Amino acid sequence: MDANRRIERQLTEALVPGATPPLLSLAMHHAVFPGGARVRPRLCLAAAAACGMDDPVLVDATAAAIEMLHCASLVHDDMPCFDDAATRRGRLTVHRAFSEPLALLAGDALIVLAFQTIARAAAHCAHPERLGAVMRIVGDSVGTPLGIVAGQAWECEKRVDVAAYHRAKTAALFAGATMAGAAAAGGPVEAWNAVGLRLGEAYQVADDIGDAISDAEQLGKPVGQDAAHDRPSAVRELGLKGAVKRLEELADLAVEAIPPCPGRAELGALMRQEARRLVPKTLPAHAY
Amino acid sequence: MDANRRIERQLTEALVPGATPPLLSLAMHHAVFPGGARVRPRLCLAAAAACGMDDPVLVDATAAAIEMLHCASLVHDDMPCFDDAATRRGRLTVHRAFSEPLALLAGDALIVLAFQTIARAAAHCAHPERLGAVMRIVGDSVGTPLGIVAGQAWECEKRVDVAAYHRAKTAALFAGATMAGAAAAGGPVEAWNAVGLRLGEAYQVADDIGDAISDAEQLGKPVGQDAAHDRPSAVRELGLKGAVKRLEELADLAVEAIPPCPGRAELGALMRQEARRLVPKTLPAHAY
Numbered sequence: 001m002d003a004n005r006r007i008e009r010q011l012t013e014a015l016v017p018g019a020t021p022p023l024l025s026l027a028m029h030h031a032v033f034p035g036g037a038r039v040r041p042r043l044c045l046a047a048a049a050a051c052g053m054d055d056p057v058l059v060d061a062t063a064a065a066i067e068m069l070h071c072a073s074l075v076h077d078d079m080p081c082f083d084d085a086a087t088r089r090g091r092l093t094v095h096r097a098f099s100e101p102l103a104l105l106a107g108d109a110l111i112v113l114a115f116q117t118i119a120r121a122a123a124h125c126a127h128p129e130r131l132g133a134v135m136r137i138v139g140d141s142v143g144t145p146l147g148i149v150a151g152q153a154w155e156c157e158k159r160v161d162v163a164a165y166h167r168a169k170t171a172a173l174f175a176g177a178t179m180a181g182a183a184a185a186g187g188p189v190e191a192w193n194a195v196g197l198r199l200g201e202a203y204q205v206a207d208d209i210g211d212a213i214s215d216a217e218q219l220g221k222p223v224g225q226d227a228a229h230d231r232p233s234a235v236r237e238l239g240l241k242g243a244v245k246r247l248e249e250l251a252d253l254a255v256e257a258i259p260p261c262p263g264r265a266e267l268g269a270l271m272r273q274e275a276r277r278l279v280p281k282t283l284p285a286h287a288y
Numbered sequence: 289m290d291a292n293r294r295i296e297r298q299l300t301e302a303l304v305p306g307a308t309p310p311l312l313s314l315a316m317h318h319a320v321f322p323g324g325a326r327v328r329p330r331l332c333l334a335a336a337a338a339c340g341m342d343d344p345v346l347v348d349a350t351a352a353a354i355e356m357l358h359c360a361s362l363v364h365d366d367m368p369c370f371d372d373a374a375t376r377r378g379r380l381t382v383h384r385a386f387s388e389p390l391a392l393l394a395g396d397a398l399i400v401l402a403f404q405t406i407a408r409a410a411a412h413c414a415h416p417e418r419l420g421a422v423m424r425i426v427g428d429s430v431g432t433p434l435g436i437v438a439g440q441a442w443e444c445e446k447r448v449d450v451a452a453y454h455r456a457k458t459a460a461l462f463a464g465a466t467m468a469g470a471a472a473a474g475g476p477v478e479a480w481n482a483v484g485l486r487l488g489e490a491y492q493v494a495d496d497i498g499d500a501i502s503d504a505e506q507l508g509k510p511v512g513q514d515a516a517h518d519r520p521s522a523v524r525e526l527g528l529k530g531a532v533k534r535l536e537e538l539a540d541l542a543v544e545a546i547p548p549c550p551g552r553a554e555l556g557a558l559m560r561q562e563a564r565r566l567v568p569k570t571l572p573a574h575a576y
Contacts, residue, residue: 020433024441028432076396081388100369104392105441108364111396112431115403119423131419135407143400144316145308153312153393 006056007041010064014117020109027098027106028113031071036089039274040173041067043199044181046270050263051187054126059184061121062134065114066177069142072110073173075103077152083229085222114138133183141176148173155231162232170207171200191259198254199271205247206278208233212240213280244279251275294344295329298352302405308397315386315394316401319359324377327562328461329355331487332469334558338551339475342414346472349409350422353402354465357430360398361461363391365440371517373510402426421471429464436461443519450520458495459488479547486542487559493535494566496521500528501568532567539563 011032017025041063048059078085078093079100085093095103118138122131144150151169154160175196182192211226212235226233234243254275255268299320305313329351336347366373366381367388373381383391406426410419432438439457442448463484470480499514500523514521522531542563543556 018433020438021441021445023444024432024438072396076392079392081392099444102441102444104364104367104369105437105444107396108360108399109432109437109441111399112427112435112437115423116427116431119420119427122420123424128420129416131423132407132410132416135403135419135423136411139400139404139407143404144312144397145306147400149393149397149400150308150312153309153390153397156311156387156390156393157309 003042003045004038006045006060007038007063007067008035010060010117011035011067014064014068014113023098023102024105024109027094027102028109030091030097031075031094031106031110032068034089035067035071038067039203040070040177043174043196044177044184046263046267047178047181047187047192047195048185050258050261050267051182051185052262053185055130055184055186057125058118058121058127058130058134059181061117061125062138062180062184063177065117065138066141066173066180068110068114068117069138069148070173072107072114073142073148073152075107075110079103082152082155083222083225085225087222111142114142127184127186130183130186133189134180137176137180137183137189141172141180146172147176155229160232162234162237165232166201166204166234167197170204171197174200174203187261188259194257195254195259198250198257202247202250202254202275202278205234205243205250208235209240209243209247209280211235247279248275251278291330291333292326294333294348295326295351295355296323298348298405299323299355302352302356302401311386311390312393312397315382315390316397318379318385319363319382319394319398320356322377323355323359326355327491328358328465331462331484332465332472334551334555335466335469335475335480335483336473338546338549338555339470339473340550341473343418343472343474345409345413346406346415346418346422347469349405349413350426350468350472351465353405353426354429354461354468356398356402356405357426357436358461360395360402361430361436361440363395363398367391370440370443371510371513373513375510399430402430415472415474418471418474421477422468425464425468425471425477429460429468434460435464443517448520450522450525453520454489454492454522455485458492459485462488462491475549476547482545483542483547486538486545490535490538490542490563490566493522493531493538496523497528497531497535497568499523500531535567536563539566 044063044066075094077083078088079095086096094106122128141147146168148169154165175193178192178196179189183189211223214223255271258264258267332351332354363382365371366376367383374384382394410416429435434456436457442453463481466480466484467477471477499511502511543559546552546555
């Protein structure tokens with residue numbers, strides 16, 4: 001089964017409504033389906049595959065958990081007290097489609113479901129002794145002091161180090177994806193940290209570029225949010241051209257950081273392909 | 289060391305700011321300290337002690353996690369899109385003392401920190417093989433389909449079964465506390481479910497009574513919220529006198545449900561003492 005089908009199957013199974021209050025269940029579903037590029041869980045599966053993939057049950061649960069945590073952060077970030085965004089992936093955001101209370105609870109429920117999903121997998125996976133490491137990596141990549149929730153909280157501070165902010169807000173979950181994938185597959189964990197960090201930084205730069213130059217229809221969400229909210233951004237710091245150069249450098253660094261493993265060459269090729277997809281085909285004239 | 293000191297020490301260690309954004313760290317601290325009665329973590333420790341307490345590291349982490357999840361739910365429930373409460377435990381609520389974004393993030397961070405705390409303990413506890421069961425119990429008691437987040441979401445539905453609503457909104461985390469305490473101590477898990485459920489139901493009834501008859505200064509938070517928000521309540525369903533009778537019955541059922549274990553008699557005495565504390569000393573004249 002290919003990576004995309006594994007991810008969608010695992011997410012679908014995790015989000016079966018059962019006895020969940022119907023509106024909450026629908027709001028959670030709206031937050032997760034249809035997905036975006038599923039970049040983080042694919043990265044998690046890719047790292048696990050490169051390490052040998054000897055426990056697909058734990059790996060699939062970990063990848064799905066990473067995606068649920070990402071979706072939860074989007075739901076909460078879109079809420080009126082943050083971005084107050086009306087659209088996401090070309091559809092209404094969860095609080096617009098349902099309500100603020102349901103958006104708040106759907107985000108909470110998805111955060112918890114991520115950990116429930118990994119914990120449930122541990123009951124019938126090949127290597128339950130890996131659960132502690134996987135849980136620590138996933139938790140640290142989302143929580144305090146250095147995960148995406150902390151990253152979002154830097155927006156509430158007067159003094160912000162842009163690099164630290166981006167590392168926490170975006171790169172931390174990418175690093176969590178590669179490290180947790182490696183941990184679930186019994187590979188070396190620390191060696192995968194740099195791969196995820198560099199890729200995550202590249203995605204954050206790509207996001208900043210998208211926010212600065214795209215139109216809302218193309219991006220599927222409101223644009224110009226960084227300037228409107230006076231947020232740190234690679235484009236504001238380096239200029240548009242400098243940001244594109246930085247993105248390319250980061251993608252190269254990510255590929256170079258892949259530790260020796262059976263699937264190194266294949267993964268490097270996949271990552272270079274992804275990076276090319278991120279660089280805007282055409283830049284507006286004012287970038288030069 | 290007594291239960292209260294163990295709980296405060298574990299919570300204090302878990303909430304060390306480190307590199308966390310300062311305002312987020314303060315908001316999380318405000319949500320957790322000074323605590324309320326710490327009923328849930330004490331119940332978790334009591335169940336573990338009754339089972340034999342052969343892994344205090346895992347048990348303490350589990351108890352603290354249960355309390356963090358409770359505090360997170362209070363922070364989010366107090367927000368403007370739910371109760372819009374200005375005070376809690378006699379102080380400003382987190383969104384009033386800090387901001388809505390910081391309250392939202394502090395709740396998220398505490399949910400994640402609960403799982404981080406248990407996962408970290410697993411790295412140096414006596415019985416890491418119990419981690420999976422502890423994580424599943426804790427996750428299920430908070431998330432979907434039957435945990436406190438689902439319970440809160442029933443308030444967004446048109447048709448609600450009051451018993452199911454209370455079981456999820458309050459009793460689920462009490463049952464999680466007893467079962468996770470038993471699991472962390474290597475005891476029988478399912479046997480502890482009924483103890484927590486009955487106690488949780490008793491607390492919810494006590495909470496409904498408090499909301500109906502207390503004044504705000506005594507309760508430390510706004511009163512009359514159930515009627516104001518048209519929420520299901522034992523007092524609205526059974527009348528004040530009926531609700532007090534139900535509370536006493538539930539406390540008796542909880543004590544009877546304690547499974548055979550070394551600490552059964554001691555725990556039963558403690559629970560009866562707690563239950564007496566919950567019953568209002570004087571009821572207003574209109575209760576009769």
